[in-house]
Amino acid sequence: MKRRLAGARRLIAVDRVVFGRIAARPWPFAASTLPRLSRAADHGVLWFGAAAAIAGFGGTPGRRAAGRGLASLALASAAVNTVGKRMVRRPRPLRDGVPVVRQLRRQPFTTSFPSGHAASAAAFAAGVGFQSPRWGALVAPVAASVAFSRVYTGVHYPSDVLVGAAIGVAAAVVVRALGSDRREPKPPRAAAPALDAGEGLVVVVNNTSGVPPLLVPHAERLRAAVPKAHVIEATEDDDLPALLEKAACLAAERGGALGVHGGDGTVNAAAAIATREGVPLAVFPGGTRNHLAMSLGVQEIEDTARAVRNGQATAIDLGYFTGVDGERVVFVNTFSVGAYPELVRVRERWSRRLGSWPASVLAALHVLRTAEPVPVVLGGQRRLVWLVFVGNCAYRGTGVAPLRRSDLADGVLDVRVVDAGAFARTRLMAAAVTGALGRSPVYSAKKLQGLLIEGLGEDTHLAYDGEVRRAPSTVRMAKSHKALVVYHPGA
Structure with missing residues (x-):
């Protein structure tokens, strides 16, 4: 018992020393940003705004990431406020050594341990990151800044922040476990080349599909994920079917695969051409809904890139119907x-x-x-x-x-x-x-x-598949079983 008390006293002493050094050290540009950032995170306002932005710009993967982040935040906040702060009633630090310019206008009146702001920040960032590593990487620096701001402004000890952040990450882990999709049987693997760094992959990027990129253009993300792939960008002035046909022929010559980045209509056109040319199809989600990508378990460009590198593929059915001129038209969804x-x-x-x-x-x-x-x-x-x-x-x-x-x-x-x-x-x-x-x-x-x-x-x-056309008087519909080989990260 004495050893435990002595250890606790040493931890408290270290906590106060670190707090004092942070208070005494000048932090360039922090005085104008960290207090404001700390106030913006009050009651989760900052994270609700971030969730709205992610959902608005990130399409379906963004909405899922935002929802996972908010669910993690809610669980972490409940854990801190109902259990954490009631178990350890630690008083707030003395702010004598904290410069007045750093201090918040309204000082918190609750107990100090653990930090609710740090818990919420870590929970939201981890929840978003578990669902979408790309969005998580954008949110993480902001979350870390909010957590540090609580020590910088003098309202928490460092250990309050560290424990709060640990609670937040734990909450995100729990939400991920509870909200994970039920396990589906793995589809049988089909023969497809494993393209190291995307060599032999020819990708057509339809820049008119989906939501415009927030930071990095879609083509640049693809080049980073599969650096040896040949990437073709299609604009509204281009003949998309002709570009897809050219790309499929080039992929067949190289013994590779056709890739497509776009919405359901773009994927539909690529599926028909890939089937005709006998090449596998790599579907990179780039539309508003991405129904086929969702069914394949693909949420990010990197998911498909990993399957391409590993040669993970499966064969899927295609549906057909007769069009006005009697031609056989493919539908994927x-x-x-x-x-x-x-x-x-x-x-x-x-x-x-x-x-x-x-x-x-x-x-x-x-x-x-x-x-x-x-x-x-x-x-x-x-x-x-x-x-x-x-x-x-x-x-x-x-x-x-x-x-x-x-x-x-x-x-x-x-x-x-x-x-x-x-x-x-x-x-x-x-x-x-x-x-x-x-x-x-x-x-x-x-x-x-x-x-x-x-x-x-x-x-x-x-x-x-998102396309509309005039219907003939008679429509015949049929299936072509396992007609198309697609890269599938779960195969």
Whole structure:
């Protein structure tokens, strides 16, 4: 017991010595920035603003990173305020040696140990970094500055800050463990070249896709991740299909692979060309939604780059439908007739606040209020529908606008139909309230290997992988099993 007390006294003495040296040392430019930064972090305001910026500029990966960071911050804050500060009621440091210019206008009145600001800063930075190392690297210096500012302004001892930061990191670890995606069976590996540093990889970057980069241009990030790859940048003045065709031929000559950085429509075009030229496809997420990349477990450019270097690839299915001229058109993710494009837009805006399933139901109700039903013939039966959704492979969930797939090579089309007719809105609303959407008489779903849609009018449009075009009177749909080899970090 005496040894423990002696050790505690030595730690306290060291704490005070370090605190005094920090107070006595001049820190260039710190007096004008650190107190303001410390105040900005009060009540998590700084981190909520950072989360909004990351979500706004980072697309889907950014939104996930921001959500993980805020969840970690909430857990760390709860741990510090409900347990930490009540267990150790340590008084605040004496500020006699701290220059007045550094001191905060409003001094904290709570106990000193541990530092809540340091815990929140570390939790947010670690939470963001676990989800997106790129955004975490941007946030980390700010978080470290906030933590140090608490000693610099004289409101915490160094040990308060260190323990608070440790609590924050621990909270982020817990959130990562609780919020990790459920483990899916690893897809079987397909033959694809392992391209060291990307040698033999030809990547087309569609600069018109997605959100403009915040700091580093997409092409520069790609060159850093796969330095030996040949990177081609496409602007709005370029013929994207022609560039993809040229890149695929060049990749075939080099025994490499075609890479594409862009949204769902860009990936669709690249998938069709890669299949025709017989080269593997490397999908680098660069659009707004990145549905195929999400299904592949790819969140960052570096995820795909790692798979390319290791030769990790799998074979996936492609869906096909007949276009106006009778040509066979590829779709990688989804095909739809009716109100699906608007439904997806509304659902994705609401899903961040409400969750996927409630947002799907409410988005369906919202769109059905304004949508015009479409006459179709399905299975020889004439029907009036608001929506025909066809997914390439089975999607999770009961809703009419599902998000994720577990298996990209299951050989089926996921067909979901919402009928119009008498009391359809009332029936769908009742299904939403009772949670029985899958048993609603206006909603039907089947897993098929092919589908024939007939009787489409001249003004009817269809959508596939984010692209919209006029529909022919008859659409035949089929699957091509394991038609395309794609790099997959989980293979």
